[in-house]
Amino acid sequence: MSVKGFKSHPYIPNSVPEVEAEMLREIGLTSIEELHEEVPQEIVLKENMNIPEAFGSEYELRRHVEGLLKKNKSCADALNFLGAGCYQHYVPALCDEIASKGEFLTAYGGESYNDFGRFQALFEFESLVAEMVDMEVVNVPTMDYSQAAATAIRMACRVAEKRIALLPESMDPDKREIIRNYCEPDLDFVIVKADPATGRMDLNDLKAKLNAEVGAVYFENPEYLGMFEIDAQKISDMAHAAGAQVVCGCDPISLGVVASPRSFGADIICGDVQSLGIHMNYGGGQSGFMATMDDPKYVLEFPSRLFGICQTSKEGEYAFADVAYDRTSFGHLRDQAKEYVGTQTALWGITAGVYLATMGPKGMQEVGETIMRNAQYAAKKLAQLPGVSLRFADPFFEEFVLDFSKTGKTVTQINKALLAKNIFGGKDLSKEFEWMGECAMYCVTEIHTKEDIDRLTAELACILEGGEA
Amino acid sequence: MKKIDRSNPVRTGFHQAKWDEPVIFELTQPGERGVLVNKAEKAICEATEGTAAIPAFLKREQAPALPEISQPRVLRHYARLAQETLGTDVNVEIGQGTCTVKYSPKVNEQLANLPQMREMHPLQDESTAQGIMEILYKTNQYFCEISGMDAFTMQPGGGSQAILGMASLVYSYFKSRGEEKQRNEIITTIYSHPSDAAAPHLKGFKIIYLHPDKDGYPDFEAFKAAVNEHTAAFFVANPEDTGVYNKNVLKFTSYMHEHGGLCGYDQANANGLLGVTRAREAGFDTCFFNLHKTFSAPHGCGGPACGAVGCADFLEPFLPAPIVRFDGEKYYYDYENAKNPYGMHKIREFNGAAQVVLKAYAWIRALGAEGLYQAAKTAVLNNNYLFKKLMELPFVDAPYIPGKQRIEQCRYTLEKLLEETGVGTADIQRRMMDFGMHYWTSHHPYYVPEPMTLEPTETPSKADLDEYIATLKYVFNEAYTDPKYLKAAPHSSVCHQLDESNMDDPEQWAVTWRAYRKKYQ
Numbered sequence: 001m002s003v004k005g006f007k008s009h010p011y012i013p014n015s016v017p018e019v020e021a022e023m024l025r026e027i028g029l030t031s032i033e034e035l036h037e038e039v040p041q042e043i044v045l046k047e048n049m050n051i052p053e054a055f056g057s058e059y060e061l062r063r064h065v066e067g068l069l070k071k072n073k074s075c076a077d078a079l080n081f082l083g084a085g086c087y088q089h090y091v092p093a094l095c096d097e098i099a100s101k102g103e104f105l106t107a108y109g110g111e112s113y114n115d116f117g118r119f120q121a122l123f124e125f126e127s128l129v130a131e132m133v134d135m136e137v138v139n140v141p142t143m144d145y146s147q148a149a150a151t152a153i154r155m156a157c158r159v160a161e162k163r164i165a166l167l168p169e170s171m172d173p174d175k176r177e178i179i180r181n182y183c184e185p186d187l188d189f190v191i192v193k194a195d196p197a198t199g200r201m202d203l204n205d206l207k208a209k210l211n212a213e214v215g216a217v218y219f220e221n222p223e224y225l226g227m228f229e230i231d232a233q234k235i236s237d238m239a240h241a242a243g244a245q246v247v248c249g250c251d252p253i254s255l256g257v258v259a260s261p262r263s264f265g266a267d268i269i270c271g272d273v274q275s276l277g278i279h280m281n282y283g284g285g286q287s288g289f290m291a292t293m294d295d296p297k298y299v300l301e302f303p304s305r306l307f308g309i310c311q312t313s314k315e316g317e318y319a320f321a322d323v324a325y326d327r328t329s330f331g332h333l334r335d336q337a338k339e340y341v342g343t344q345t346a347l348w349g350i351t352a353g354v355y356l357a358t359m360g361p362k363g364m365q366e367v368g369e370t371i372m373r374n375a376q377y378a379a380k381k382l383a384q385l386p387g388v389s390l391r392f393a394d395p396f397f398e399e400f401v402l403d404f405s406k407t408g409k410t411v412t413q414i415n416k417a418l419l420a421k422n423i424f425g426g427k428d429l430s431k432e433f434e435w436m437g438e439c440a441m442y443c444v445t446e447i448h449t450k451e452d453i454d455r456l457t458a459e460l461a462c463i464l465e466g467g468e469a
Numbered sequence: 470m471k472k473i474d475r476s477n478p479v480r481t482g483f484h485q486a487k488w489d490e491p492v493i494f495e496l497t498q499p500g501e502r503g504v505l506v507n508k509a510e511k512a513i514c515e516a517t518e519g520t521a522a523i524p525a526f527l528k529r530e531q532a533p534a535l536p537e538i539s540q541p542r543v544l545r546h547y548a549r550l551a552q553e554t555l556g557t558d559v560n561v562e563i564g565q566g567t568c569t570v571k572y573s574p575k576v577n578e579q580l581a582n583l584p585q586m587r588e589m590h591p592l593q594d595e596s597t598a599q600g601i602m603e604i605l606y607k608t609n610q611y612f613c614e615i616s617g618m619d620a621f622t623m624q625p626g627g628g629s630q631a632i633l634g635m636a637s638l639v640y641s642y643f644k645s646r647g648e649e650k651q652r653n654e655i656i657t658t659i660y661s662h663p664s665d666a667a668a669p670h671l672k673g674f675k676i677i678y679l680h681p682d683k684d685g686y687p688d689f690e691a692f693k694a695a696v697n698e699h700t701a702a703f704f705v706a707n708p709e710d711t712g713v714y715n716k717n718v719l720k721f722t723s724y725m726h727e728h729g730g731l732c733g734y735d736q737a738n739a740n741g742l743l744g745v746t747r748a749r750e751a752g753f754d755t756c757f758f759n760l761h762k763t764f765s766a767p768h769g770c771g772g773p774a775c776g777a778v779g780c781a782d783f784l785e786p787f788l789p790a791p792i793v794r795f796d797g798e799k800y801y802y803d804y805e806n807a808k809n810p811y812g813m814h815k816i817r818e819f820n821g822a823a824q825v826v827l828k829a830y831a832w833i834r835a836l837g838a839e840g841l842y843q844a845a846k847t848a849v850l851n852n853n854y855l856f857k858k859l860m861e862l863p864f865v866d867a868p869y870i871p872g873k874q875r876i877e878q879c880r881y882t883l884e885k886l887l888e889e890t891g892v893g894t895a896d897i898q899r900r901m902m903d904f905g906m907h908y909w910t911s912h913h914p915y916y917v918p919e920p921m922t923l924e925p926t927e928t929p930s931k932a933d934l935d936e937y938i939a940t941l942k943y944v945f946n947e948a949y950t951d952p953k954y955l956k957a958a959p960h961s962s963v964c965h966q967l968d969e970s971n972m973d974d975p976e977q978w979a980v981t982w983r984a985y986r987k988k989y990q
Contacts, residue, residue: 005840011765012844035876036741036745043751045745050614064506065834072601074597075593076585090590094540102559104554106767108557115897120553121550128493137981138980140771143818156743181846182816184672187641255529280662286818300731307980338662343626345773347771348761358538363502370507373514373517378519450513
């Protein structure tokens with residue numbers, strides 16, 4: 001028995017029976033069943049789909065979804081120390097205000113004329129991020145940091161006309177997987193070992209693996225494990241000497257106080273702007289970018305849209321439009337274009353622009369300073385707990401690795417006990433980085449107070465004494 | 470005072486907001502602050518060295534040259550830019566063909582903005598994420614039901630990444646059979662989205678294009694000639710952007726299977742098919758849905774979005790981990806697929822855009838099976854109503870299957886209008902903006918001459934459709950009466966006609982304000 005539809009649904013104006021009948025008449029039909037005459041009967045669905053009946057009202061729908069979400073315990077309900085690529089920072093009110101403006105929220109593929117504001121806001125995003133990374137070209141955002149890194153590596157290998165890229169062992173394993181999926185089978189990857197004592201890239205191993213076939217050397221500052229890449233300049237120099245391009249990832253919220261990777265020789269910079277005024281959204285706040293200097297050698301390798309300033313037919317008026325559109329797969333070239341482009345994360349680009357414009361130079365310096373102090377304080381306090389130590393000695397930005405190997409407890413046990421105290425402990429690294437031992441990566445930002453950190457320290461002390469685990 | 474006259478539905482008095490708003494850097498006033506930032510507490514400062522810990526060569530010497538702007542001015546700037554953007558909330562959305570731009574319910578936005586959604590960290594313990602995991606799990610089940618597939622991943626962040634997902638699945642499948650080097654071609658059509666060619670090409674596939682036959686279906690003889698031992702898959706939309714449904718789809722999918730290849734369904738055009746026909750019965754092995762199109766999540770100027778990729782059971786082991794499952798008591802992540810040596814790698818960080826899935830879930834639950842069916846039927850009714858009215862115009866035509874129904878959209882041709890008036894589709898596009906309307910031509914290259922692609926979805930009312938039709942007619946008429954004025958459009962949009970002569974010139978282009986100042990000041 002076939003379904004007959006849902007009449008007068010609030011989202012579907014022409015489901016009003018009288019209107020529907022009138023429109024059907026206009027096209028010479030008597031029933032909506034007569035639509036889809038081109039679909040062969042043998043593949044027309046004869047039965048109702050097995051999908052729950054619609055809620056009878058908006059109120060019931062709201063109650064239902066709110067009920068589901070109440071089963072979540074969010075970082076607003078608990079004290080969170082998870083980072084690892086998705087960060088809890090303060091989101092200024094303006095960011096939410098602009099991100100929820102209906103005009104931006106529901107725009108899509110309009111032109112430079114009627115979507116003028118979308119083009120300008122994204123041009124401004126490019127421009128504001130360019131100031132942070134000290135580069136001249138930034139793209140309309142891509143999916144996430146991993147996608148940005150993957151594209152940056154592909155760009156670098158095209159520029160170098162080579163097909164091997166070096167990746168650090170200590171990087172986010174998920175990011176490595178995403179890069180692989182995006183770049184294979186065109187590119188091959190070689191892993192550069194980490195020094196187990198310092199967590200740094202092993203420069204001897206880098207030297208051994210650099211050769212004339214290597215097109216890109218990828219690393220990050222701060223690196224995945226939180227530390228500053230002390231050898232950044234050396235890595236860069238070695239890569240360049242071997243004829244490879246340097247691709248460096250960064251966290252833009254650090255760049256109010258930390259130098260841009262350009263200063264130590266990065267040719268292409270990438271990163272994620274989620275930290276810039278975008279809620280975590282269970283991972284749905286990620287939004288990646290790439291940046292280069294304004295050299296056509298690089299610019300023409302971007303697969304993304306690049307919005308630039310454009311003149312109009314009216315003297316003195318300016319607008320915004322696509323720069324070098326034909327390089328993208330939207331142009332005539334399709335599969336022969338640079339990679340591909342499509343819907344990515346434009347709204348987060350606009351939001352990150354609002355964040356940077358709101359914070360200003362002083363705000364970005366201050367937030368960097370606050371984050372570093374809070375994180376340093378937390379690391380210091382936590383490393384004083386019996387059996388707990390900092391796994392690596394190098395200075396770090398907002399994340400640090402705690403070694404619990406000598407506590408007699410596993411990170412799994414510790415995090416479970418913390419959860420019972422309404423604390424989300426640091427990311428368990430013991431599975432992905434077995435060589436480190438029982439380690440967890442803690443993230444402390446400007447949102448944490450001394451009281452929060454002291455509470456974590458006290459609860460951990462209690463757990464490690466054996467009382468609570 | 471006279472009675473208000475509403476007899477002319479064309480908004481001849483429209484003018485879009487035009488604020489002449491400077492680039493944000495021009496608003497800087499040294500010393501102004503947009504927001505105050507909390508400092509580390511005194512006791513923390515006393516115990517730490519702060520930025521002094523940064524190795525000297527990694528320290529930022531100069532503050533970033535961001536503008537310094539007070540809070541109300543930042544707000545006003547972006548509020549004005551928002552007004553200069555023609556979102557779906559404010560216009561009759563018919564003109565963005567292929568984009569399925571429908572109403573995005575506000576209640577879904579409010580739900581997605583609750584702290585229990587947006588303050589969720591993706592690595593939280595599963596016990597603290599049962600609500601969102603239930604939503605991910607159930608939406609996955611609904612998609613299986615709507616498509617006939619056996620499993621979905623919500624990771625891909627849009628339609629194009631979903632196509633990469635399908636191509637990755639195909640690659641993994643043949644790799645598991647040791648055939649990835651041999652099966653290195655994917656067949657698609659010239660009417661498919663550019664990403665149906667570009668994304669598989671990224672996975673190393675050679676792309677073979679099919680042209681349409683006289684009915685607008687992919688040419689079956691050409692298809693047969695293209696299929697050989699190198700063919701990995703056939704990627705196609707149905708209907709394609711012409712709105713023509715390929716009646717012979719089973720012939721294609723069967724033939725492909727007989728020759729050892731797979732079939733991937735680009736379901737960007739699924740909106741007209743919900744509850745009517747499904748991917749699996751049409752013989753597809755993998756497919757994807759755009760949640761920001763068919764399932765009402767807002768487009769957000771181009772994301773965040775979700776392109777959920779589905780597949781039949783034999784491809785499920787290749788899907789990227791993790792997959793949400795339910796053990797009867799609780800939801801949990803299954804990482805088994807990560808162990809599959811041939812499985813596709815992860816495609817997006819964490820679990821993709823979960824808040825977008827939540828919006829799709831809420832939309833499905835607001836409609837139920839009958840509502841989904843109604844949405845599809847009304848979208849098709851709206852399109853065929855529009856089609857009939859426009860095809861009555863002597864200078865509008867649409868290639869293929871004359872007299873037959875289209876599904877949810879149509880690609881028309883204005884070739885005759887161009888011949889008679891010198892006014893082309895790009896001119897009409899710009900002129901429609903003067904009435905607050907979107908209008909879309911086609912992807913490149915233009916296979917239909919002077920293309921016009923319209924997709925009304927189920928959102929517009931009959932009055933909205935009539936307004937759009939009346940506006941188009943007004944503009945078409947102007948092509949005969951005042952083509953010069955028309956060709957100079959837009960007149961009432963945010964800016965005047967672009968001069969894009971500098972956009973391909975490295976000496977002149979300016980992708981950032983910094984680059985602009987270097988070149989022009």
